[in-house]
Amino acid sequence: MEPKEIFEKVTEKFGGKAVELQEEGFRPAFVVVSPESVREIALFLRDDPALKFDSLMCLSGVDYKDRFAVTYHLHSLSVGHQIGVKTYLPREAPSLPSVDMVWPAANFQEREAFDLYGIVFEGSWDLRRILLPEDWEGHPLRKDYKYPEFYNGIKV
Amino acid sequence: MGLKDYLYDIWEAVATTAKGMRITARYGVDPRETITLQYPEERWEPSERFRGFLYNDIKTCTSCTMCVRVCPVDCISLESVRGADKKMVLASYDIDIGRCMYCGLCVEVCPPKSLKHTSGYEKASVDRGELILHFIHEDAGEIKARVAKQVAEAAAKAEAEKAKAESEKAEAEKAEDGEPDSRAAQKDAPPSAQPAAPADAAGNPEDGGAAEKKPGEEKE
């Protein structure tokens, strides 16, 4: 299915919660949705018989300087089409619902986004730091991250 | 599980084991299958494109800093000063082979092709500092000072020439003579001012067959 049709299907179902379709320069195209409705839309995308996005390829946090974003790259094994879903978050206290009950694969990648961007995924079954030590300060992939000089008293 | 399955199970275990043991036995008794290279005595020939330690032929190096800019891990450090003839003179050229990842990007971009991968790959040291290859053994400060002096000298000389020329010119003008010899004077100046920098500065023993020497041995 073409991204436009998917976007129409989502807007039809969720109205204004699907904000826009980013197509030019984006491969795959992104359906931009509002953060609080991510889980419902994810469920819809997974369960709708025409869409059937059964596999979450990639979940990533992005820092667009003025705001954060979380992107979901979805793929359907049965139908064979792809789409991206993007949701923008404020820089202050970014949080959105977790989708690990929709795609279990999301858990590890959400943990990674939490670890490196500080984005909180509410309702996640296990949200801990994953790549960095538990007591690491800051979220390194943020663009305004300051490199620490010391870690636990050890010079970095 | 019936008796037949039970016995088949045992049979399968014995048969598959025997099959595997036949293969290992073949390897065990066949001396041709031994592939070990007895390292210090026998050596493997690195291939033509082998990326060993980097070697910079500083005679041809133009200090363009392309290698420094392209290096993803910043393992090359280069210092140069502008010599009297407006060409860059290398003051120091170091490669930290402890950081180098032998990606070969620097060799690809090198315009005069002075930077090369050698076939050297053996080096051990107990100190990280020993892993830095110095291609110029003279102290960078000394070279700089010398070059600065030469530049100053050249400048002074040029100045003197100029002054001389001017005074000559003035004299000539005074004397209403012909063309002054200023061009010839200026032509003279650079050769004398040029310090033959790279070769001299390096003090490197190697010349033609230098690439074959392992950089590790070039250190003093």
Next chain:
Amino acid sequence: MMESLAISLVDALPVLSGVPLWTITLLVMVMVAAVVLTFALTYSGLATYVERKVAGDIQARVGPNRVGPVGILQFLADGIKLLLKEDIIPAKADRFLFVLAPYLVFIGSFAAFVVVPFGVGLIASDLNIGIYYLMAITSLVVVGVMLAGWSSNNKWALLGGMRAAAQIVSYEIPVGMALLPAVLIAGSLSLQDIVRSQGGLFGIFGWNLFHNPFTFLSFFLYYVAALAETNRTPFDIPEAESELVSGYHVEYSGIRFAFFFLAEYGDMFVVSALATACFLGGWHVPFLDAEALPALWGNLLSLGVFLGKTLSLVVLMMWIRWTLPRLRVDQLMRMAWKYLVPLTFVNLLGVSLWLLLFHGEGIPRMIASLFG
């Protein structure tokens, strides 16, 4: 036996006639023990070398080849290295047991050499309960292994120790059961008697291996069970390098580790020697009657034959080790209780029936009697 040796020594050297007999007997005992121990240690050292060489050959490598000619002195170098290594005892280990464990393992393994019938008259002590003694003393190993696992205060070691205990205790049964046919045929528990019972018929067809189909099977059952007893691949789960790091001896280093290491090779020799003595005709020399030869030649020849047979079995163990993967612990137990134990029982029954039906005659002897 020691006493008779002592008496003959006194007879040969009249100088000693003034010395009380018991001192000489003690002296002889110590000497014999020293000889056996020296042999055992040398063998163990060389076996480690052979093991590595076999592994190297099988894996298309060379193996040790630097120390001495073709690397044969490698085991000395290794031994010296282990001797000189720092002896580490973990801070929270049970020191006494930790120190004790390797000795127990070592004793359990090397005390078994006492009853091994090396040749016609070459046996340190021909106990009339030889097999029984051997099985009892090798069980000491499991105590040492468990102690090592427990006292190291390391969870991997503990798991290894527990696995070893379960494994060795389970496999004692098939081992014993698989050896009984030989005992039945000889009618004695003494290893010398068992070996003697296999004489005649060109020194080959008298072997228990060919006695009847059940003894033939017995040998293989014993060999498999014995492999498990010695903790060798595919039954090396107490060590299980890829799972338990190194199992019960993970915390041991230096000479204490060497004890475990030597004991493993000692064990290999003992079980192979037992298989040789019980099934492969022991020291019987093919086509010759070793007992009829002059004492020196008879002993030397039979010793050579015995060692040849035993060491081929040891090499076979190594070959198996470098071919097979390792069983899981539950599969190992299943193999013992569901396969080996029933089969050895059936086997024992078969042998008993055979002996009853054919009055103790084996197939080769029956065939021989057909031809007069």
Next chain:
Amino acid sequence: MKARAEALPTQEMLINMGPQHPSTHGVLRVILRTDGEVVVNARPDVGYLHRALEKIGERVTYAQYMPFTDRLDYLAAMNCNAAWAWTVEKLAGIEVPERAEYIRVIVSELNRIASHLIAFGSFTADMGAFTPFLYAIRERERINDLFEDICGNRLTYNYVRIGGVSADLPDRFLEKTKEFLDYFEPKVPEYNNLISYNKIFVHRLANVAAVTPEDAVGYGLTGPNLRGSGVPFDLRKNEPYSVYPEFDFDVCVGTGERGTLGDCFDRYMVRINEMKESVRIVRQAIEQIPEGPVMAKVPRMFKPPVGEVYFRAENPRGETGIYLISDGTVNPYRLKIRAPSFVTMGIFEKITKGLMIADVVAVIGSFDIILPEIDR
């Protein structure tokens, strides 16, 4: 039995498997909670090898990032190189000469064989048979020799470039590759005889840690791990990139031949069979490779257009996806690598429940994870 276990409560044991452990394939740490030998819970703890490759990506240029992709999955560096090049080319719309694409496919498939050899070897070593590992290493060494001929390195190749490959194939390379394939092809049945169908080996793997096809898709397993569960999905076939449509090959899937579908044995056999398929692909590529240039014209100060692209390539360990955001400067703005091993670890805790300690090792081996890729 179960009732008895409940009647006799035993204390659970907490064991740290790793970060230094012989069979965690690097510095993976698994926190095991066991009841005796039975695993109650096995929680993977990753990140010991975190080198901030994504952050580094934001500070170097597109071309400079190529050597870092070598360090992503060092057993399949060619594939990672190529994946990065394909991503950037997709972003910038660079046309790559056909010869270069063929070369990329040849080296990728050779590297796939090398990687699967290590997977096979280390897996058997985990199962206690050390000998096949050395045989596998021996074969891989020949592939390394080939790679040394074309790029000069034996592990971290940095051979592929954005817009092509760094150098044309050396003389006699194709002949040497053919020789290798002729040598290698009979080795696969030999491995099968040596160990694959060995009774003990089969017993260790069959019915252990079976992943259902639904779980495999839901947890994002990719590559051989997904196909081991019987899902015939291969990016080379289903979402073809490069010149893969030109080749005729089969997608190997697990069949549950010795146990349940998706168990360790299926995953293992998929890898073994894929080596044969890779041999087929390389043979075809050698036949069809055209003459021509190997490098497109890419400006030295390469600046791709503004945009976001997600590209995924079928690597030996699964789908390596690269999500690349460009802001039009010489450096990537954001670079996310979807590492197959990382995603695979997500299912680890779920499927190891109730297994034995020895099976945990089998699971790690059968997933063929590689730590630098997990931790990045």
